[in-house]
Amino acid sequence: MNIWVMRHGEAGFNASSDSERTLTSQGESVAKKQGEWLAKRLNAQQIVLDKILVSPYRRTQQTLDCLFQGMQAVDLGKNFTNENLIEIWEGITPSGDLDNVCSYLAFLREEGAKNVLIISHLPLVYDLVLALTAQQETVHFYPAIIAEIDWQSNFGKITAVEKP
Structure with a gap:
């Protein structure tokens, strides 16, 4: 399984709660550039995402x-038109349980998923790559950093990191 782990873009602090924080204009711009990089990478390898896991935070x-x-x-956005592709999951909020995330990824792999994108938060993204x-x-x-991991067994390897 190929897994792309992405931290959300730069966010401001003017919000009533942590879950309501919004991206800054810089955060939006960088996330768009990261989308271009990811699309080119997927196109070059002829990869189609099977699942996108995203935190419910704004x-x-x-x-x-x-x-x-x-x-x-x-021209890769068409792959997002399938609503079953995107899963909004409480399990990948900043306080998400690492063991649950790893177990769910193992389940997805067993079910045949080959390419998964995760958009989440610190410290979970850091801990997930380590795990x-x-x-x-x-x-x-x-x-907005994206780490690409080749996770074919219980031991994965980072194959790319895109730093904006």
Whole structure:
């Protein structure tokens, strides 16, 4: 399974709660550029996403929207039209349970999923990369960074990191 782990774009702090924080204009712009990179990468490898897991927090939802806009710019946005592709999941909020996330990814792999995108938060994205690579590789997840992981067994390997 190929897994793309993305931290949401840069968010402001003017919100009534953490879950309501919104992207800054810089966060939106960078997420769109990351969408272009991801689309080119998927196109080059002839990959179609099987599942997109996204936190219900507003900034991750906005990141997905901007990522989609960037992907459309290189004509890959059509892959987002299947609503079954996107799963909004409480389990990947900032306090998400790492073991549950890893178990769900293993389940998706067993069910035949080959390509999964996750848009989430710190510290979960950092911890997830560590867990998927058996503590062998780390990524410093600044806003909107995407790490690509080849997770064919219980030991994954980072194959790309896109830093905006």
